[in-house]
Every structure is written in C-alpha cells, then in structure tokens.
Amino acid sequence: MYLKSALRAATALTVFASTAAFADTITIATVNNGDMIRMQGLTEDFTAKTGHEVEWVTLEENVLRQRVTTDISAKGGQFDIMTIGMYETPIWGKNGWLVPLNDLPADYDVDDILPAMRGGLSHDGTLFAAPFYGESSMIMYRTDLMEKAGLEMPAAPTWDFVADAARQMTDKDNETYGICLRGKAGWGENAAFITAMSNSFGARWFDENWAPQFDSEAWSNTLNFYINLLNDAGPPGASNNGFNENLSLFQQGKCGMWIDATVAASFVTNPNDSTVADKVGFALAPDTGLGKRSNWLWAWALAIPAGTQKEAAAKEFIQWATSKDYIELVAENEGWANVPPGARISLYENANYKDIPFAKMTLESILSADPNNPTVDPVPYVGIQFAAIPEFAGIATQVGQEFSAALAGQQTAEEALAKAQALTADEMEAAGY
Amino acid sequence: MATQHSRSAARIMMAPAVILLLGWMLVPLTMTLYFSFKKYLPLRGGDLGWVGFDNYARFLSSSAFWPSVQATLVIVGGVLAITVILGVFLALLLNQPMWGQGIVRILVIAPFFVMPTVSALVWKNMFMDPVNGLFAHLWKAFGAEPVSWLSEASLQSIILIVSWQWLPFATLILLTAIQSLDSEQLEAAEMDGAPPVARFGYITLPHLSRAITVVVLIQTIFLLSIFAEIFVTTQGSFGTKTLTYLIYQRVLESQNVGLGSAGGVYAIILANIVAIFLMRIVGKNLDA
Numbered sequence: 001m002y003l004k005s006a007l008r009a010a011t012a013l014t015v016f017a018s019t020a021a022f023a024d025t026i027t028i029a030t031v032n033n034g035d036m037i038r039m040q041g042l043t044e045d046f047t048a049k050t051g052h053e054v055e056w057v058t059l060e061e062n063v064l065r066q067r068v069t070t071d072i073s074a075k076g077g078q079f080d081i082m083t084i085g086m087y088e089t090p091i092w093g094k095n096g097w098l099v100p101l102n103d104l105p106a107d108y109d110v111d112d113i114l115p116a117m118r119g120g121l122s123h124d125g126t127l128f129a130a131p132f133y134g135e136s137s138m139i140m141y142r143t144d145l146m147e148k149a150g151l152e153m154p155a156a157p158t159w160d161f162v163a164d165a166a167r168q169m170t171d172k173d174n175e176t177y178g179i180c181l182r183g184k185a186g187w188g189e190n191a192a193f194i195t196a197m198s199n200s201f202g203a204r205w206f207d208e209n210w211a212p213q214f215d216s217e218a219w220s221n222t223l224n225f226y227i228n229l230l231n232d233a234g235p236p237g238a239s240n241n242g243f244n245e246n247l248s249l250f251q252q253g254k255c256g257m258w259i260d261a262t263v264a265a266s267f268v269t270n271p272n273d274s275t276v277a278d279k280v281g282f283a284l285a286p287d288t289g290l291g292k293r294s295n296w297l298w299a300w301a302l303a304i305p306a307g308t309q310k311e312a313a314a315k316e317f318i319q320w321a322t323s324k325d326y327i328e329l330v331a332e333n334e335g336w337a338n339v340p341p342g343a344r345i346s347l348y349e350n351a352n353y354k355d356i357p358f359a360k361m362t363l364e365s366i367l368s369a370d371p372n373n374p375t376v377d378p379v380p381y382v383g384i385q386f387a388a389i390p391e392f393a394g395i396a397t398q399v400g401q402e403f404s405a406a407l408a409g410q411q412t413a414e415e416a417l418a419k420a421q422a423l424t425a426d427e428m429e430a431a432g433y
Numbered sequence: 434m435a436t437q438h439s440r441s442a443a444r445i446m447m448a449p450a451v452i453l454l455l456g457w458m459l460v461p462l463t464m465t466l467y468f469s470f471k472k473y474l475p476l477r478g479g480d481l482g483w484v485g486f487d488n489y490a491r492f493l494s495s496s497a498f499w500p501s502v503q504a505t506l507v508i509v510g511g512v513l514a515i516t517v518i519l520g521v522f523l524a525l526l527l528n529q530p531m532w533g534q535g536i537v538r539i540l541v542i543a544p545f546f547v548m549p550t551v552s553a554l555v556w557k558n559m560f561m562d563p564v565n566g567l568f569a570h571l572w573k574a575f576g577a578e579p580v581s582w583l584s585e586a587s588l589q590s591i592i593l594i595v596s597w598q599w600l601p602f603a604t605l606i607l608l609t610a611i612q613s614l615d616s617e618q619l620e621a622a623e624m625d626g627a628p629p630v631a632r633f634g635y636i637t638l639p640h641l642s643r644a645i646t647v648v649v650l651i652q653t654i655f656l657l658s659i660f661a662e663i664f665v666t667t668q669g670s671f672g673t674k675t676l677t678y679l680i681y682q683r684v685l686e687s688q689n690v691g692l693g694s695a696g697g698v699y700a701i702i703l704a705n706i707v708a709i710f711l712m713r714i715v716g717k718n719l720d721a
Contacts, residue, residue: 062668066686069475069476069685070685073476073479073688074475095476095478175564185667185668185670235563235564236564236569237563237564237583239584239671240557240581240583249564252565254564390474390476390477390688391687393686393687393688394686394689395687397682397686398682400670401668401669401671401674404584404670405584405670405672408584408585408671410584410671419496422496426495427687431474431477
C-alpha cells in the first residue's frame with residue numbers, strides 16, 4: 001500500500017519534472033536598436049505561448065559584434081540566440097558555428113522572406129539566420145527646406161544633384177546643415193557608408209585577384225567628393241557622427257538631407273521623437289550614372305550558435321520573433337509604422353502597410369541592392385557595404401579611421417587612401433591572399 | 434617573537450592564498466606568451482601552428498606601433514602633469530579654513546566616483562559636441578566658431594577627460610599630506626619674513642614630495658592601460674590609439690590572437706621599463 005502510493009508520487013514527480021524541463025530559460029544577445037527594444041517589451045507574449053523564459057543581453061552595436069564574435073569563436077556558450085548580420089552569417093555558417101534553420105515548419109513560410117535577405121543570410125543555400133528586420137539605405141530629406149531652396153527631389157537623384165541641393169540648403173548661422181553623413185570611424189559606421197558610396201563612383205575594395213584598389217582614380221573621386229561635400233554642407237564635427245548622432249541631428253531639424261538606413265524612416269517620422277516628423281520625404285540613394293546606386297543591404301537576424309543546450313527553445317523563439325504573427329502583434333500594440341520592416345514580402349502586400357510613407361521607397365531600395373554584384377567592375381567578394389571575408393572588419397575599421405582623420409582635416413584624401421592601400425595590402429598578405 | 438613552529442604554521446596557512454594569487458597572475462601571463470608564438474586566427478579555423486617570433490616582428494613593424502607608444506606616453510605624461518600641478522593647488526586651497534568646507538571637499542572628490550565610460554560619454558555628448566555641447570554654446574555666445582574637440586584636438590581632449598577623473602585622487606592624497614605638515618614650521622618661516630612663494634617652495638613642496646611620488650606611481654600604473662575613455666570618445670581615431678587600444682584592435686577587431694598577444698608582451702615590457710625608470714628617479718623619495 002505504502003509502496004504503491006510512494007510509486008505514484010514518484011511518477012507524478014517525474015512527470016512534473018519533465019514538463020518543467022520543457023520550459024527553458026534562453027539567453028539572447030541583441031543590439032540596442034529601437035525594434036529590438038520593442039521586441040523585449042513583447043517577450044511576455046512568447047512566454048505565455050511557449051512557457052520559455054527569456055533573458056536579454058542588450059548591447060551597443062560595436063560592443064555586441066565583439067561580444068558575440070568572441071563568444072562564438074572561443075566557444076564560450078554564453079548565448080542561446082545571437083543577433084548577427086549579413087556579414088557574420090555566411091562566414092560563421094561556413095565554419096559550422098551556427099545551427100542550420102532549414103527545418104522550419106511550413107506555416108512559418110520561409111518563402112515569404114525577401115530573396116535578397118534569404119540569400120545574404122545563407123551559405124551554400126542553407127539558411128543560418130532568420131531576418132528580424134532588413135534594410136537598405138536611402139535619402140531622407142526635409143521637404144520644407146527643399147521647397148525653400150526652389151528644388152524638387154527626383155525619385156532617383158544623382159550625387160551632383162544631392163551635393164548641389166545640400167549646399168543650397170545649408171544655413172550655418174541657423175544651424176541648418178544641408179547633409180548629414182556618417183563620419184565616425186568603424187567598419188559598420190563610416191566604412192560602410194563610404195564603401196556603398198564608392199560603388200556608385202565605380203570604385204571597389206579588391207580586384208578579382210584580391211589586390212586592394214585604393215590607389216584607383218575612382219576611390220580618389222569618391223573620398224574627395226565626400227570630404228568636400230561634408231566640409232561645405234555638413235554639420236561641424238561630422239567625423240565623430242555615426243548613425244545615432246545623425247539620427248539625433250535630423251530629429252532636431254538640423255539636417256537638410258540624411259542618407260542612411262531605411263530603418264531610420266520610422267524614427268524620423270515619429271512625432272514623439274522628431275521635431276520634423278511631418279516634413280520628411282524619401283528618395284533612392286544617389287548614383288553617378290554608372291549603373292550602381294550607393295545604397296546598401298543589411299539584415300539584423302537571429303541565429304543559434306552550434307552547441308547550445310537549448311536549441312529547441314531557441315528555434316521556437318526565432319519562429320516567434322520573425323513570424324508574420326509577430327508583425328501583427330507589433331502593429332496591434334504600436335501601429336503599422338513601427339513593425340520590423342524589410343524582411344517579409346507579405347508585409348509589402350499588406351493593405352495597412354501600403355499607406356506608410358516610407359514603405360514603397362524602402363522596398364525599392366532593398367530590391368535594387370545586389371550583394372552578389374555590388375560594383376561596376378567585377379569583384380571576388382559578396383556584400384555591398386562590406387566584403388564578406390573574416391579579415392574585413394579589422395581592416396575596414398582601420399581604413400575608416402584614416403577616412404575619418406581625412407574628414408577632420410588631419411590629412412588629405414590622397415594621404416588617407418595611400419595609408420588605406422598600404423595597410424589593406426599588409427593585412428591581406430598576412431591573411432594569405 | 435615567533436617560534437619556528439608558529440612560523441611554519443603561518444607559511445602553511447598562507448600557502449593556498451599565495452598559490453591562488455600566483456595562479457591568478459601566471460595563467461594569463463603564460464597563455465599570452467604561448468599564443469604570442471602561434472598563428473591563432475579564430476575566424477580562420479583557430480590554431481594554425483607555431484610561427485616563432487613572426488608576431489613580434491609584425492607587431493613592431495606595423496605602422497601603428499610607434500604612434501601608439503607615443504600616444505600612450507603623451508597621455509600618461511599630460512595627465513600626470515595636470516593632476517599633480519592642479520592637485521597641489523587644489524590641496525592648498527582646500528586646506529584653507531572656509532565656509533562649507535565639507536561640502537566643497539566632497540564636490541572636489543566626486544568625479545572619482547563616476548565610472549570612466551559614463552564620464553567619457555558625458556564629456557563627449559554634453560560638453561564637447563560641436564553642435565549641442567556646452568562648449569559649443571559658450572564659444573558661440575562669444576561669437577567664436579565652435580571647436581570639434583574630439584577630432585581637432587583629440588589627444589588634448591582625452592587628456593582633459595582623464596585628468597578630470599584623476600584629479601580628485603591626486604588632490605585627496607596631497608591634501609592628506611598637507612594636513613600632516615607641522616604648522617609651527619610655517620609660522621616660524623613667516624615670522625622670519627619668508628614670502629609665501631618661498632615658504633611654499635622650501636617647506637610645503639619638499640614635504641609633499643613623498644605624496645607626489647605616490648600619486649605619480651599609482652596613476653602611471655593605471656594610465657598606461659587607459660582604454661574606456663578612448664573607446665567611448667574616438668575609438669582610436671585621430672591619433673589617439675594607445676598601445677592598449679592597438680592590442681585590443683588586433684585581438685578583438687581583427688581577431689588575430691597571436692599578433693595581439695605579442696603586443697601584450699610588448700606592453701608588459703613597456704610597463705616594466707616605465708616602472709623601473711620611475712622607481713629610479715622618484716622612488717628614492719620613498720626611502721628617505
């Protein structure tokens with residue numbers, strides 16, 4: 001009798017323990033961008049649906065990149081999900097560091113993810129990270145200042161038009177600067193912007209034999225144009241401004257134009273944060289008529305490091321956070337302008353989303369970016385504002401520092417390019433190219 | 434008087450702590466040495482074999498090496514000069530009887546309790562920003578063109594930020610030293626007709642020399658590895674890449690552990706050279 005009830009109790013306990021074991025606590029590393037912060041606020045919905053708890057490690061972009069790179073390369077195992085981008089995913093996937101995401105259920109609808117995003121987050125056709133949001137870059141401009149200058153922004157402007165408009169909009173006494181562009185050093189900051197810009201000027205990082213090309217005329221044209229433009233029409237101290245600094249300047253009404261991530265559109269048109277919310281127009285990133293525009297392609301995506309103990313729970317989270325339902329959930333809570341953009345085709349077919357002023361331009365920008373053929377002349381690398389090789393982040397940060405110093409007036413564009421050429425050649429030789 | 438027994442008992446009881454501390458130091462040091470002779474690239478498959486002194490040669494021949502040593506020494510020298518001179522001045526001032534002395538002293542010491550990253554962010558965004566910063570508004574109020582501090586005067590700006598943080602430490606140590614100065618000596622000198630500058634030069638300053646030595650030694654140790662302020666403000670651009678920052682860039686940004694480790698060994702050597710140099714010159718004060 002006693003034995004029987006003891007056995008029953010034990011069975012009950014085992015059943016209880018095993019159900020409890022299904023509910024995991026997963027640790028997620030993510031970037032402190034607005035859309036991710038919003039996701040954290042909605043985590044309760046995930047916990048209610050699956051029983052899994054979530055712990056967040058939210059970091060600034062540069063810090064996040066270093067933390068997750070160090071953790072995965074040293075097999076630290078601190079995180080069950082990492083927020084990574086198009087640069088890391090193919091390299092890490094190739095190294096076998098990520099869990100493949102090719103077994104997602106049918107109702108998740110992988111085919112609904114924009115092909116450009118799927119391509120950039122895959123290696124050899126296997127998806128290794130699911131896009132949380134995708135972005136390209138475009139021009140955001142002040143319609144009132146444009147009108148005041150007597151100009152009309154074409155849907156697809158040239159760099160000459162942009163530079164001319166920027167100089168006309170500039171009114172330094174009233175702290176209005178015609179154009180704000182990234183100048184802060186870093187491979188994900190100024191190097192990304194200038195690399196994308198250089199594509200439209202016919203420049204490239206490497207030729208087909210991996211020889212650096214900073215000694216080319218196209219690079220000289222790019223960098224001189226960029227420096228002259230910012231000196232004439234940019235805000236003071238532009239060499240310290242990254243994405244966040246420019247966002248804040250634009251929201252304060254101090255920039256006539258800003259060429260940056262399409263994701264910023266929802267921040268500059270949000271009346272709670274932006275003083276110019278109702279005066280913002282959008283246009284494609286400029287070109288010079290050579291066939292490539294200066295817009296990039298990027299996705300912030302969720303990936304699972306290989307070797308995690310909580311793979312199943314992590315997969316459930318990724319399905320939740322990058323699903324169509326999640327988009328609906330955000331729209332319900334925060335409005336359609338604030339849903340994570342650029343990842344799913346169905347979003348752009350949604351009648352509610354079509355009214356958002358920046359939706360069309362965002363999609364057009366994303367569709368016009370081709371990471372497999374990023375430049376006018378052929379290149380051996382994939383990626384528009386980066387070259388997807390492990391050495392790139394380290395090299396581009398140093399190159400970005402030379403560009404930044406040139407913008408600050410500490411050296412000429414030619415000196416910066418000569419140094420960039422030398423240090424890139426050194427690093428590539430050391431890496432065995 | 435300790436007996437033979439109690440002495441060996443003490444040794445046995447101390448042993449675990451000593452071993453732990455030694456291990457604490459030796460393990461990272463040995464690993465740094467080990468990796469510095471390897472080609473270790475985590476993103477390219479990890480350990481790619483022994484390379485002898487290649488990493489050392491490459492680190493030394495890199496165009497960034499000498500400028501980084503120079504930047505390190507300029508920052509250390511600049512901060513030391515500012516904190517010691519202003520520290521003496523502030524300590525003399527705070528030693529004067531005044532109304533609200535307690536509050537003033539706390540205010541002077543306050544920067545020391547602010548985290549380096551926080552203070553660097555505040556300086557960068559609230560003071561030195563050329564559009565929205567306080568300095569920019571001040572400059573404009575006087576009709577001058579705002580200065581973009583962190584790019585036009587980057588080293589000086591960083592020295593200013595770091596000095597602001599370390600000044601309280603220097604002041605505190607020097608104030609304590611001044612308070613231990615025998616006031617009768619000063620009074621006697623005053624009665625003999627010695628002017629204030631002479632009293633300061635012949636009595637106060639020599640009395641402070643030991644405290645200054647302590648300040649210089651301790652600050653040098655911390656300043657050689659200065660990092661957070663540079664990371665937050667310029668990220669090593671505009672000639673502010675110190676040796677520590679260069680090593681960080683090699684290991685974490687370029688993901689080249691071998692090369693960075695070789696840099697780490699150089700940094701240890703540099704720190705030791707500076708330490709010996711300091712001990713020789715100023716350390717004598719401590720024996721006196």
